[in-house]
Amino acid sequence: MAYAVTHRVYKVVGKRRYAYEYESYWDPKRRRTHQRMVRYLGPCDPKGRILAPPKTRLESVHSAFPVGPLAVFFAAAEQLGVRERIQKVLKVDEPAAGHLLILALNQAAARVPIYRLPDWVRASPLPKWLSWEGEELTPRSFEEALGWLSRLTPEKTWEDRGLLLQQELNRAWRNGSREPAGAYYDITKQAYYGSHCPYAQLGHDERGTTVVVGFGMVVSKEHHHPLLCRALYAGQNDFLSVTPTLEFLQGQQLGHLALVMDKGMTSRPNVTRAVAAGYHVIGSVKGWSAEAVAYASRWPGEQLERAEHVVGTSHGGAVYARAFTASLMGFPRMRIAVIENLSRKAEDRQARDLMMQELEGPVAKARLEEIRAELGEVVVPSPGRRGFRVDPKAVEVERALDGRFLLFSTDLSLDGRAMYRAYFAKDAIEKAFRTSKGELSLGPVRYRRKDRLDAYATVVYLAYLLWSWAERKLQEKYPERHLAEVLRSLESVSWVRFGTGKSVREWCPRLTKEQKDLLSAVGGLDYLPAT
Secondary structure (H helix, E strand, O other): OOOEEEEEEEEEEOOEEEEEEEEEEEEOOOOEEEEEEEEEEEEEOOOOOEOOOOOOOOOOEEEEEEOHHHHHHHHHHHHHOHHHHHHHHHOOOHHHHHHHHHHHHHHHHOOOOHHHHHHHHHHOOHHHHHOOOOOOOOHHHHHHHHHHHEEEOOOOOEEEOHHHHHHHHHHHHHOOOOOOOEEEEEEEEEEEOOOOOOOOEEEEEOOEEEEEEEEEEEEEOOOOOEEEEEEEOOOOOHHHHHHHHHHHHHHOOOOOOEEEEOHHHOOHHHHHHHHHOOOEEEEEOOOOOHHHHHHHOOOOHHHHOOHHHEEEOOOOOEEEEEEEEEEEOOEEEEEEEEEEOHHHHHHHHHHHHHHHHHHOOOOOHHHHHHHHHHHHHHEEEOOOOOOEEEOHHHHHHHHHHOOEEEEEEOOOOOOHHHHHHHHHOOHHHHHHHHHHHOOOOOOOEOOOOHHHHHHHHHHHHHHHHHHHHHHHHHHHHOOOOOHHHHHHHOOOOEEEEEOOHHHOEEEOOOOOHHHHHHHHHHOHHHHOOOO
16 A cells, blocks of 8 residues: 655745645555655745735646546545455455445446546546556456456355455445444346346346346345345346345354345345354235235224324324234244324225226126226126126225335334334335446446456445445534535536646646535545645
8 A cells, every 4th residue: 555645845936935745655566655745825024924826827728637526535444444454355456356446436436338448547647546548458457357356266266355345345444334234135137138148137227128137136234235146147036146145244244234126126035044053034025815815904094093003204294104913924923013004094095996986887808808807806706787796895904905015023022113214214226236237337338257247246245335336434523414415516517637748737727616525525535635
């Protein structure tokens, strides 16, 4: 690690005294300390007080680089000691660690392709921040950096050292953290562009059925820091990914977590494995079996819709949640919560009543089939001209279920309100994937080799860690602000080089008060030149 220390130097010209800021830095090639001027501070009095700030003249602008978002993420990387931890885990030198950090910074702030990455770095302040010139940067050197994360060993087995790096960085953000003992796990599918990749299989994304690759991510409950990001075979059922995820969490000695899972993962075998591994599971009951119908209609409305069972929602509304203990999914004792949403209850009843009323009149054959399919068991076969009738008993069963659904938890200490809050806080993982797909641009994926895709998953982990850490620092001072909005306000912050030859100087145009405050909150202001 190369360190740079700044200090003031005073020079006397005639009867006037001038102040400069100099920097002492270690040159690893010559293995000695050098000094260089960072900026001119202006004329000063004998005690060093600046009499007038310098007036900058831009006579020969060399380049201007948008530095605001990059400074935010670089500050996060320095606060977490990312480079040092990369060196420690992967046993690589400082330039190698710098390559991997650059890949993560590019994923977070720029997303330029690898063949353009060396030019992007040289145009940025990264060589100055990293204290190396970067002449060795080439597209091939970045490809080699991915190889440090994942590779095929001489024994012909895959070694994913990126997972070890993720484990080390988990320790970094968890150090002193008071994160609640909860985590959210989900899977996303991303479109794949290429001729062949083992992970790429036929699957579904937002465009429909296409060739995709899968990514599984686990994030923490409060600050949404990543615990794991790994590539998955896209054609694999989601519930099959749970076992290796549990093994990874156990390997990191992350115990006593409550894992909130989506419906596609909460099979009986997965819940059994999670409990055996020492984790609790919170999920939603799938389908309407006879058992689920009996549980959901356990209490009539007047017994459920009480003040002691109400819980506020994130959208300013409210639902009612009441829990009890019973057998479920083969477990003799499971905590089950009946959730009732009054708005949804009214909508369900109105929609069904209108369709039943529509059945009383003349209905076109196509529309009749639609209504019967929608009403389901409410309409039963019957002798007569029409061949069907509405079953009053089935209607009563449906009315008892209007606006209701079931949650379950293996933690028997939770009440209904706690289960609801925990389950619907899972928008944390959805937010993580929205960020990865949007601002962090997870995809379209073009890597063809398995090792490259495994390595890319760790790059995404790194980028999302920098994102979530910067947002955490931001919200310590501005709880209502979100990083995506702040980064947009920092897009106009530029790193300007002006002059020619050896007289090129670096300068940052004047920041607005808001930009200065926001950069200060996340630590990015320390990496900008004089404004």
